[in-house]
Amino acid sequence: MSAEVVVHDGDDLLAAAAAARLLTRIVDAQAARGAASVVLTGGRTGTAVLEHVYRSPARDAVRWDALEVYWGDERFLPSGDPERNETQARKALLDHVPVDPGRVHPMPASDGVLGDDVDRAAAHYAELLAQRSESVTDFPVPTFDVVMLGVGEEGHTASLFPETPAVRESERSVVGVRDCPKPPPTRVSLTLPALRTGSEVWLLTTGEKKAEPVAAALSGADPVEVPVAGATGRTRTLWLLDSAAAARLH
Numbered sequence: 026m027s028a029e030v031v032v033h034d035g036d037d038l039l040a041a042a043a044a045a046r047l048l049t050r051i052v053d054a055q056a057a058r059g060a061a062s063v064v065l066t067g068g069r070t071g072t073a074v075l076e077h078v079y080r081s082p083a084r085d086a087v088r089w090d091a092l093e094v095y096w097g098d099e100r101f102l103p104s105g106d107p108e109r110n111e112t113q114a115r116k117a118l119l120d121h122v123p124v125d126p127g128r129v130h131p132m133p134a135s136d137g138v139l140g141d142d143v144d145r146a147a148a149h150y151a152e153l154l155a156q157r158s159e160s161v162t163d164f165p166v167p168t169f170d171v172v173m174l175g176v177g178e179e180g181h182t183a184s185l186f187p188e189t190p191a192v193r194e195s196e197r198s199v200v201g202v203r204d205c206p207k208p209p210p211t212r213v214s215l216t217l218p219a220l221r222t223g224s225e226v227w228l229l230t231t232g233e234k235k236a237e238p239v240a241a242a243l244s245g246a247d248p249v250e251v252p253v254a255g256a257t258g259r260t261r262t263l264w265l266l267d268s269a270a271a272a273r274l275h
């Protein structure tokens with residue numbers, strides 16, 4: 026299945042349009058199944074999308090108490106740290122809508138009950154996903170209606186960086202990641218096989234620095250070298266770009 030690419034004229038327009046898509050996808054899934062499940066991304070674009078969801082009048086069409094929320098990756102920092110993807114998502118949206126706290130599933134923090142062992146944190150999140158698995162796919166993770174992901178300048182997605190054991194992982198759904206080239210160095214990430222269980226995978230990114238990895242991924246790069254090239258959805262892979270990030274596409 027080929028990827029779809031939608032290019033918007035500017036980062037704010039991209040975030041607004043992606044927010045509209047996300048609201049529609051959640052409402053449709055809830056109408057069909059009574060529930061919806063999303064995987065959030067960190068980063069500027071992913072957070073801007075959540076801010077737009079919060080500002081949209083259509084947010085009231087969502088049954089927030091019937092939404093399962095997961096994360097694709099997390100910076101392994103103390104709870105509440107402003108650099109945590111969870112903290113940013115809560116500030117942008119989750120603190121302002123009536124989500125069911127029992128359905129919001131942040132990755133562990135480095136000062137939590139599991140201690141500061143990132144591998145233990147990853148195993149714990151993998152167990153949480155396995156317990157919520159509905160066997161829609163061969164991998165022990167829940168049904169994800171939408172997996173939202175960002176793109177790093179060197180082609181990383183979630184916290185899967187080029188040429189690392191994490192991007193090569195094929196058995197586990199969640200891994201601890203150390204020595205990341207982008208700070209903070211220690212992170213927790215879903216693996217490519219886990220991300221690929223998503224019904225729809227959306228890659229959101231903006232800016233000229235992302236043009237090269239975007240072009241490489243869409244030209245069929247090896248995911249070990251350009252991890253975002255390996256992030257595909259079961260029914261849809263959708264790239265949502267601004268003009269600058271799309272500049273090297275032909």
Ligand SMILES: O=C1O[C@H](COP(=O)(O)O)[C@@H](O)[C@H](O)[C@H]1O
Pocket residue numbers: 066067068069070071098099100110174175176177178182183184207230
């Ligand atoms: O560190 C991270 O960065 C990427 C991309 O972020 P951006 O600000 O360049 O859009 C993000 O996808 C990932 O979740 C996050 O942990």
